[in-house]
Amino acid sequence: MYKKLIAKNLDLLLKSWLLLDENDLIVHWSTAxxxxxxxxxxxxxxxxxxxxxxxxxxxRETYLQRLFQETPGNSIILNRVxxxxxxxxxxxxxxxxxxxxxxxxxxxxxxxxxxxEIAELQQYTNNKQLExxxxxxxxxxxxxxxxHLRDIYDAVLVSATSGHGLKxxxxxxxxxxxxxxxxxxxxxxxxxxxxxxGNIYDQFGKAPKTLTEMIALxxxxxxxxxxxxxxxxxxxxxxxxxxxxxxxxxxxxxxxxILQQASTDTAENHQxxxxxxxxxxxxxxxxxWNGRSIGLLIVDNAITGNPFSYWDINSLINxxxxxxxxxxxxxxxxxxxxxxxxxxxxxxxLKESQQSLLHQEKMAAKGQLLNQMAHEVRGxxxxxxxxxxxxxxxxxxxxxxxxxxxxxxxxxKTLELVLNDILDKEIIKSSEISxxxxxxxxxxxxxxxxxxxxxxKKVSVNLNLQGNLPPLPVPEHHLFEILNNLxxxxxxxxxxxxxxxxxxxxSGNKEILTIQDTGIGIPVKVANKLFSPxxxxxxxxxxxxxxxxxxxxxxxNGAIEYHSIEGKGTTFTISFPLxxxxxxx
Numbered sequence: 001m002y003k004k005l006i007a008k009n010l011d012l013l014l015k016s017w018l019l020l021d022e023n024d025l026i027v028h029w030s031t032a033x034x035x036x037x038x039x040x041x042x043x044x045x046x047x048x049x050x051x052x053x054x055x056x057x058x059x060r061e062t063y064l065q066r067l068f069q070e071t072p073g074n075s076i077i078l079n080r081v082x083x084x085x086x087x088x089x090x091x092x093x094x095x096x097x098x099x100x101x102x103x104x105x106x107x108x109x110x111x112x113x114x115x116x117e118i119a120e121l122q123q124y125t126n127n128k129q130l131e132x133x134x135x136x137x138x139x140x141x142x143x144x145x146x147x148h149l150r151d152i153y154d155a156v157l158v159s160a161t162s163g164h165g166l167k168x169x170x171x172x173x174x175x176x177x178x179x180x181x182x183x184x185x186x187x188x189x190x191x192x193x194x195x196x197x198g199n200i201y202d203q204f205g206k207a208p209k210t211l212t213e214m215i216a217l218x219x220x221x222x223x224x225x226x227x228x229x230x231x232x233x234x235x236x237x238x239x240x241x242x243x244x245x246x247x248x249x250x251x252x253x254x255x256x257x258i259l260q261q262a263s264t265d266t267a268e269n270h271q272x273x274x275x276x277x278x279x280x281x282x283x284x285x286x287x288x289w290n291g292r293s294i295g296l297l298i299v300d301n302a303i304t305g306n307p308f309s310y311w312d313i314n315s316l317i318n319x320x321x322x323x324x325x326x327x328x329x330x331x332x333x334x335x336x337x338x339x340x341x342x343x344x345x346x347x348x349x350l351k352e353s354q355q356s357l358l359h360q361e362k363m364a365a366k367g368q369l370l371n372q373m374a375h376e377v378r379g380x381x382x383x384x385x386x387x388x389x390x391x392x393x394x395x396x397x398x399x400x401x402x403x404x405x406x407x408x409x410x411x412x413k414t415l416e417l418v419l420n421d422i423l424d425k426e427i428i429k430s431s432e433i434s435x436x437x438x439x440x441x442x443x444x445x446x447x448x449x450x451x452x453x454x455x456x457k458k459v460s461v462n463l464n465l466q467g468n469l470p471p472l473p474v475p476e477h478h479l480f481e482i483l484n485n486l487x488x489x490x491x492x493x494x495x496x497x498x499x500x501x502x503x504x505x506x507s508g509n510k511e512i513l514t515i516q517d518t519g520i521g522i523p524v525k526v527a528n529k530l531f532s533p534x535x536x537x538x539x540x541x542x543x544x545x546x547x548x549x550x551x552x553x554x555x556x557n558g559a560i561e562y563h564s565i566e567g568k569g570t571t572f573t574i575s576f577p578l579x580x581x582x583x584x585x
Contacts, residue, residue, distance in 0.1 A: 016112035022105045024049045024064055033112060038086035049110075052083045054090060059253070064108070067097070069263060075099060077310045078113065078317065080255055152330045156323045157189040160299055166315055168299035172233050172277075174247070175287075175295035181240050183247055183296065185233035191303055232276065246270055250284045251293040256317060257284040258308060283308055285316055287324040294328065384412055407448060414445070417477035437476035439504050439511060440465045446483045447502070453491055459498045466505040470578055474556045482552050485545040486515045486572050493519025493570065509578050516571040522564035530562070 016036055018029035025046050029037075037044070037052065044051075050060040059066060067076060076097040083091045093112050100107045153173055160171040170190025177184050238245050243252070246269075250257045259270050261280040274280060279302035287295040297320050301308070392405035399405075447454075447461060454461060472479065490500055494517055503514040522530065530546060553560045557577055564570040 014111045018049075018110050020049055020064075020108040020110065022107065024108065036085070036091065036112065037083070040086075043086065054082055054084050057253075064097075068099075075310065077314050080317075149327075149330055149334055152326055153187045156297070156327070157187060159323075160297070160316070160319065161189055166299070166312070166319060168312075168316075169301045169303040170229065170279075170299065172229070172298040173295065174233070174236065174298070176240070176251075176293065180237075183238045183240065183251065185236035186295075188229040188233040190229055236276075246273065246284065247296055250296060251286050254286050254288050254293055256286070256313065258282075258313075259284065278302060280305075281308070283313060283316060285320045287320055287327065289324050289328045294324065297323070384408070388412065407445070411445060411449065414477045414480045417475075435475060436471040436473050437479050439469055439472045439479065439513060442476055442479045442483060443502055443504060443513075446480060446487055449484070450487060450491060454500075457491065457494065457498065458496050459491065459494060459500055462499065462501045464501065464503045464505075469504060469511065470506055472511050472576055473578065474552075474558075474576060478552050478556075482549050482574065483513070483515070485549050486574075489545065490515055490517035490519060490570070493517055493521075506578070510575045511578055512573065512575045514571060514573050516569065518569040521566040521568055521570055522562075523566055527564070 014030065016030055016033040018033050019027050021027050025048055026044055027046065029044070034041070034044075048061075050063055053060045053063060057063070067079065076095075078094045078096055080092070080094050083093055085091055096111045096113065098109045098111075100109055157171045157173060159165040161168050170188065172188045173186045174183050175186050176182070238247050240248060240251075242248050246257065246259065259273060259282050261274050273282070277298075277300065279300040282298055282300040285297045285299075286293045287297060297316075299316065388405050388408040392402065392409055395402055395405070443463065443465065447463070453459075487500070487502070494500070499518045501514070501516040503512075503516075505512055550560055553574055553576075558574055560572065560574050562570060562572045
């Protein structure tokens with residue numbers, strides 16, 4: 001009987017083909033098919049077709065049967081599958097199967113198209129590419145998508161459902177998450193009911209014809225539709241180890257699958273799918289890139305109920321090939337963009353570190369110079385203080401410059417203690433050094449020190465000092481150093497006719513000092529670096545003034561806060577507890 005079929009000159013119409021009888025035994029084949037598969041006639045003729053399938057397939061013996069059960073009609077067009085030739089080399093082919101009834105029996109004609117031999121070198125190359133894929137995790141986290149990837153998802157789903165595209169009613173996109181070893185729902189498009197569909201399709205019918213404009217229209221409508229299917233699909237997750245699930249089987253087999261509730265076998269095994277997706281039929285198409293499944297595209301015609309034609313399935317398969325390339329390419333670009341951003345950030349941090357290191361080296365050199373200067377200055381300062389003390393002791397109490405001489409003596413003593421801190425890095429214990437001080441007295445001393453600069457800039461100084469302030473448990477020279485830094489910064493930040501307000505008051509068990517100026521303020525962009533070592537906005541600054549202030553305040557269990565408005569001024573507030581145990585720096 002089959003000889004009559006062969007007589008129809010199939011070789012004139014098809015290149016590679018073979019003929020199966022009603023038991024799926026190979027009864028004839030073309031010369032091209034014999035050359036591609038490499039078997040001798042006695043090795044292949046009258047053998048079951050499944051002998052050509054690789055051994056690792058778990059459905060070898062039922063492959064053809066299941067294929068026809070899941071496909072409407074009597075023909076299968078361009079189904080991608082892998083065959084094994086006589087040498088064990090895997091051939092990747094696209095085949096079409098036609099059912100031919102003849103004298104009460106059903107023959108099958110299988111035609112091969114686009115046969116591609118995957119030789120060892122190609123296998124090696126693919127393995128290396130898959131290693132790179134695993135290493136860089138292009139689909140590592142399916143939920144951390146950029147706006148560019150969202151654009152691609154929109155384009156894929158709109159193209160699958162719009163009247164200018166494949167015209168399916170609804171489409172669902174699922175991708176593999178390698179971190180969780182699962183297939184996860186990403187996004188969906190489609191109406192929930194015929195009423196909603198009528199509105200959507202009416203607007204799509206009036207919509208512009210370009211894909212970009214279609215996507216823009218879809219995004220406008222997405223706020224009012226697609227809600228339940230997106231909620232459903234984003235909550236869907238199937239473990240890759242669940243081999244009984246039709247989604248995972250489709251990924252594993254890497255061929256499309258049609259689920260129909262009208263099919264008895266399909267309905268019994270997949271009722272959960274029809275209930276979840278609220279449809280009676282759907283097509284599942286794996287997204288395959290470089291031999292590896294990366295996701296799944298599901299489409300249905302739940303609203304119109306239109307059957308899936310061969311042209312529909314063929315177009316969908318070709319579309320998913322292109323969509324998969326775009327998805328992977330965009331994911332690669334996204335990963336590359338993140339890598340470039342990370343590299344740029346690393347380079348910026350490295351540059352900042354280099355600048356900080358260079359600045360620290362400069363500060364270290366300045367520190368050495370400061371130590372040398374402190375040694376040089378301490379001697380003359382002691383002489384100045386000593387002479388001033390002697391002169392002050394010799395003059396009468398009513399001498400006009402008596403108070404000025406006493407101020408020189410006190411200031412020289414304070415500066416000597418500050419120099420000792422710089423040189424020895426610790427408080428020099430002495431019976432003459434008190435652990436307490438009069439804050440009002442120290443404030444006056446510091447302000448008098450800046451009298452010349454205050455007069456030159458015509459700065460108005462307003463002192464609001466509460467009477468009978470309790471002794472502050474801070475050594476005088478340390479409070480002097482704190483106020484000296486803050487008041488100097490305040491004066492340097494102001495131009496002519498500025499206002500400097502200094503407040504000292506006690507509140508409960510605390511003494512609070514406030515220094516407020518009407519200067520240029522602290523820029524917001526540098527506020528978080530204000531107390532960082534070596535950071536300064538001054539051309540000749542050391543970046544250590546506020547660090548010293550913060551360190552001394554903390555040493556006596558105090559707190560420092562500031563508030564600044566750029567262009568308006570800055571306020572520093574320092575509070576010290578009035579009873580405490582201190583630890584010298």
